[in-house]
Amino acid sequence: MWGYQDVMKCRSVSKRVDSQRLIKAKRAFLSGSVALAVFANINGAVAQTAMGSQTPQQASPxxxxxxxxxxxxxxxxxxxNRQSGMQITSAANATQQGVRVNxxxxxxxPQQALEKLLAGTGVSFYFTGNGAAVIGERQTVGGAQTLDGSTVLETIVVTGKTDRNAATGSGFQGTPDxxxxxxxSVSVVSKEAIENSGARSARDVLDHVAGVQVNRSESQKPGVQVNxxxxxxxxxxxxxxxxxxQNFQRAGHGGSQQVxxxxxxxxxxxxxKATGSGVGGAGSLGGSVNFxxxxxxxxxxxxxxxxxxxTAGSGxxxxxxxxxxxxxxxxxEDFSILGGVSHKRLGEYKVGKRDSKLIEWSTIVGDEVLSTGFESVGSLFKMEATPVDDVKIDLSWMRYDITSSLSEGTRIDDEDYLNNTITSSLSWDPESALVDLKAKLWFSDTKNDEVRNYTIPDxxxxGMRSWGGSIENTSRFELPVGAFSLNYGVEAFRDSGETDAIARINASGIDExxxxKGMNPSGRADxxxxxxxxxxxxDDWLTVRGGLRYDHYRLKGATQIAGVGKSFVISPAGCELWDDFDPTFCIIEIDEQLGQEPAPYTNFEIDKSGGAWLPSASISIKPFDWLQPFVNYSESxxxxxxxxxxxxxGHPNTSPxxxxxxxxxxxxxAKTWELGANIKTDGLLSSDDSFRLKALWFRRDITDYIAMARGYYAPFEKVYDVNVNLDGTTRMRGLELEVNYDIGLAYGGVSYTRTNTDLASTYTYDGPSDINATPGSGNEIRSSVIFVVPKERFSLDAGxxxxxxxxxxxxxxxYVQQTQPTVGVLAPTYSAYAYRVYDIYGSYAFNENTKLRFAVNNVTDEAYWPSLGTSAIPAPGRTFTASLSVKF
Known part of the structure; x- marks a missing residue:
């Protein structure tokens, strides 16, 4: 008999000045602790202030x-910012009271405008070689007075329009410019949108991104499952x-990959939304999400x-x-340290009352949804160093620990999730057009400890440990036909998965x-x-890109296949063991009921590898300063x-x-085609408004798509569930739109997604067709596809x-259209009704350091379950949240 203690033990400035375009500010990333120590020793001898090393330049004409x-x-x-096309990243908190412009x-x-705007204020500025405007005296302490009594500000940096480090901007829900x-096909969820969302967890912040959804089929797992x-x-x-x-996978009744x-x-x-041609694109079929x-x-x-x-909040x-x-x-000036801690505690929420007849009530006790609460503690530590002007080093460690518990009668399921992510990177951008080097090393470790208890602790x-690294360089050249650059590099990573469980041998000698272990197998992938x-x-109107990458993988591991197990029987009298997911099912051992003899195991040793050459190409033009159509092609x-x-x-506690x-x-x-356009303009209807639009049509054709189906194992004369490659082509095509109009006193934006999915539904099957539940023509049968996205989603945001x-x-x-998958016998279980949800949010800034935020999500108290979810786990009903943030 297991005791409690036993159970617990098991748990640069840019090198080229383009006369028509503001060049990006230097970007830098993270490097290892060894490199940090080396460059820290250099710091005292060669470090210079960033201000002192810059040379005044002329702004774009x-x-x-x-x-x-x-x-x-x-x-x-x-x-x-809105009228110049430049973007302020740090001005808001650096300004002082009493300074008015002309x-x-x-x-x-932009240079002439700043001169006239700031004339007579005592506030100086200059433009740097990297397309940024620096406002304020170079060597003056913030807040000092000039001889004429005017205020001289702390240095304020107004960055160029291509600054990818901007946290917010004029686009949909604060998307940077x-x-x-x-x-x-890129989207960004800004800090502004995250703070306004009233999110219960990180997965809620992606709900309004065109072309993106989050799977919510398993409520007790607060991980983000991105589609x-x-x-x-x-x-x-x-x-x-x-x-x-973050490559952690766990099989279950819903999505398996969790962040x-x-x-x-x-x-x-x-x-x-398409596989990148550089770092981060290896082994990806359809894009990436980076938190x-x-x-x-x-x-x-x-x-x-x-x-x-x-920040503290409740609701x-x-x-x-x-x-x-x-x-x-x-x-x-060259070294900073950042740290943070967080705590969140959520209970089991109530479902909305409007149209609640649509909800599956088997997972609801009283009026609360079982297994939807969790408690988390997080921490962040980060070091950033610039030992010399052209080198930047960062080191970061994020730790996130989440616990949840389900207890209903004899059903107990305690879960603990722990993620540690460590990243280190280095960027080197010397005074050479041939070198813009970035290197990264990273490690992520995700562990999920679970204890189930029906009669004894189980x-x-x-676990999944992943580590990898990358190195890339960009070399730039001036050619008679224009500016030419080469970006080249390598990346590699390893996944090591492992599942540990206490052996449970039943009367037939089978390890339950x-x-x-089998559904979440141990193995290694490189x-x-x-x-x-x-x-x-x-000539600033035509950009042509072409790329080629080669991906190579190797997968190793060992597993087994068994020939006897258990079966599900609906509501038998005197059931002693109920299924943990659906209490209408009882688990009964076949060998006990029918006297079956256990069949031997067959061991499998797997060591396989492969690779592919993957081209990509892109053409974009700018017939007008505000319009940029483009065409992209990529293979993944x-x-x-x-x-x-x-x-x-097999299912835990049951048949292996x-x-x-x-x-x-x-x-x-996959082969992916994209046709899109960007519109970015200011002063469209008034002098201080902004209009941003990204529209895109895509088509993706996938061969050898992998799905769960039925397979036959001749030695045991038995049919099993197995992953197979589908025949033919799986096609996904659609339209995505994000648009925003901001006039200062008011704003409004729209996100729209239309997706058509034609999933291949047959595969080659080499067993007797008469023992399969869904036989097809010849030797082919239909596969089981669980999740299909709705055809249409629409979000409107205004304020x-x-x-x-x-x-x-x-x-x-x-608004989300009805989801009704048509492929596979399991698909109808995960269909969803159409639903419309309304939210209200707001904030009030008492001063520049104190802000109150509030949100009311699901204002009409709608009863629904999200698309890519299940009726057994409906969404929260009306929820009011408020938080207060204080800066110091």
Missing amino acids: VARDFNIPAQPLQSALLTF TLSGRFT WVYEAPA IRGLQDNNRVVAMIDGAR FVDSSFIRSVEIE RSVTADDIIKSGEKWGGTI TNAFDFDGNVIAGIRLS PVSY AYGY MASGFLNATLEH YRPPSIMETLFSG TANMPNPNLRAEQ VRMLDERFVLGGRMT
Whole structure:
């Protein structure tokens, strides 16, 4: 008999100045601790201040229309941002009271506009070689007075329009402007959208992104299960935290791939909906999602040595507490440390009351949904160093621990999820057009400890460790036909999965624990990739890109297949063991009821490898300064995962004979075409408005798509569930739109997705067809496909800003069309009715350091279950949340 203690033990500046375009600011990433120590020793001898190393340059001569009335400097800079096409990243917290700018009206270059705007204020500025405007005296302490009594500000940096580090911008739900300049299917969830969402967990922040959905079929797992254009699970979509891959998989009744990330520390989420041609694209079939954490610049005000934020919130409907503290210190101009802790506690929520007859009530006790609460503790530690002007080093560690518990009668299921993600990177951008080097090392470790208890404790531990690295360089050249660049590099990673469970031998000699081990098998997968991408920019109106990468994988592992097991029987009298997911099912041993003799195991040793050459191409043009149409083509390659290949065993606590492995699985391959357009313009209807639009049509054709089906194992004369390659082509095509209009006092945006999915439904089957539940023609039968995205989704977001923009009140409407999969015998279980949900959100800034936020989600108390979910786990009913944030 297991006791409690026994159970617990088992748990650079840019090198080229383009006369028509502001060049991107230097970007830098993370490197290892060894490199950090080496460069730290150099710091005292060769470090220079960033300000001292810059040389004043002329701004871009492109003239724009400006209309800015006399007003305080802070609000004027926001208007200047919209009208100039430049973006302020740190001005809001650096401005001081009492400084007013002049009226500005007419057509000017950005430099001329700033000169007229700031004339007589005592505030100076200059443009740097990397396309940024620095406002403030170079060597003046913030807040000092000039001889004429005017205020001289701390340094304020206004970055160029292509700054990918911007946390917010003028796009849909605060999307940064660089998204609308990228000729690619990319979306960003900004910090602003995250803070306004009233999210119960990180998965809620992706609900309004075009082409993206989050699977919600397993409520007790608070991990994020991302679906992009109909693809999810088994690394089809690369999920990352600060560039570190999160490849944890766990089989179950819903989505298998899960990312455990603390929403308290998310700065932004970047989504690429087609496989990237550079770092991060290896082994991906359909894009990536990268959760980026906060940086020191987000926490410490410009010109200050230290700073931080404290946030605490609560709400109704079992939203008990959500709080965090993040603080940072600049030990010098070149070295900063950031740290944070968070705590969240959620209970089992109530379902909406409107149209509640549509909900499956078997998982609801009283009026609360079982297994929907959890408690989490998170932490973040980050170091950022610039030992010399052209080198930057970062080191980051994020830890996230989540616990949840289900207890109903004899049904007990305690879960603990722990994720540790460590990233380190280095960037080197010397005074050479041939070198812009970036290197990264990363490690992620996800562990899921579970204890089930019907009569005795049943502990099991699932784990996935992944580690990898990358190095890339960009070399730039000036050719007679335009600017030419080469980006080339390599990346590699390894996944090591392991499941441990206590052996449970039944009367027939079968180890029931293999129901855990087989469905989440142990094994190792390696991936290596090299790539070369060339880009030609001609006369600022034509950009042509071409690339080629080679992906190679190897997968190793061992598994078993058994020939006897258990069966599900509906509601028998005197049931002693109920199914943990659906209590209408009772588990009975076949060998006990029918006297079957157990068959022997067959052992499988799997060692397989493969690879593919993957070309990509892109053409974009700018017939007008505000319009950028583009066409993209890419090929992608996803090897079968450890779980898909070694899949065996059966449902936990029951038969280890339901599933079998498939060592002959082939890799999925896809061809993706995209036709899109960006529109980015200011002053469309008034002098201080902004309009942003990204529209895109895509088509993806996939061969050898992998799905769960039925297979025959001749030695045991038995049919099993098995992963197979589908015959023919699986096609996914659709339209995605994100658009936003902002006039300062009011804003409105739309996100629209239409997706058509034609899944291949047959595969080659070599067993007797008369023993299969769904026989087809000849030797082919239909496969089982569980999740299909709805054809249409629509989100509308609009709001107003009042009281000098201190008070913001907004609302969202989300409509999702009915989801009715038509392929496979299991598909109808995961269909969903159409639903429409309304949310309200807002904030009030008492001052520049204190802000109150509130949200009312599901205002009409709609009873529904989300698409990519199940009727057994409906969505929360009406929920009010409020939080207070204080900066110090």
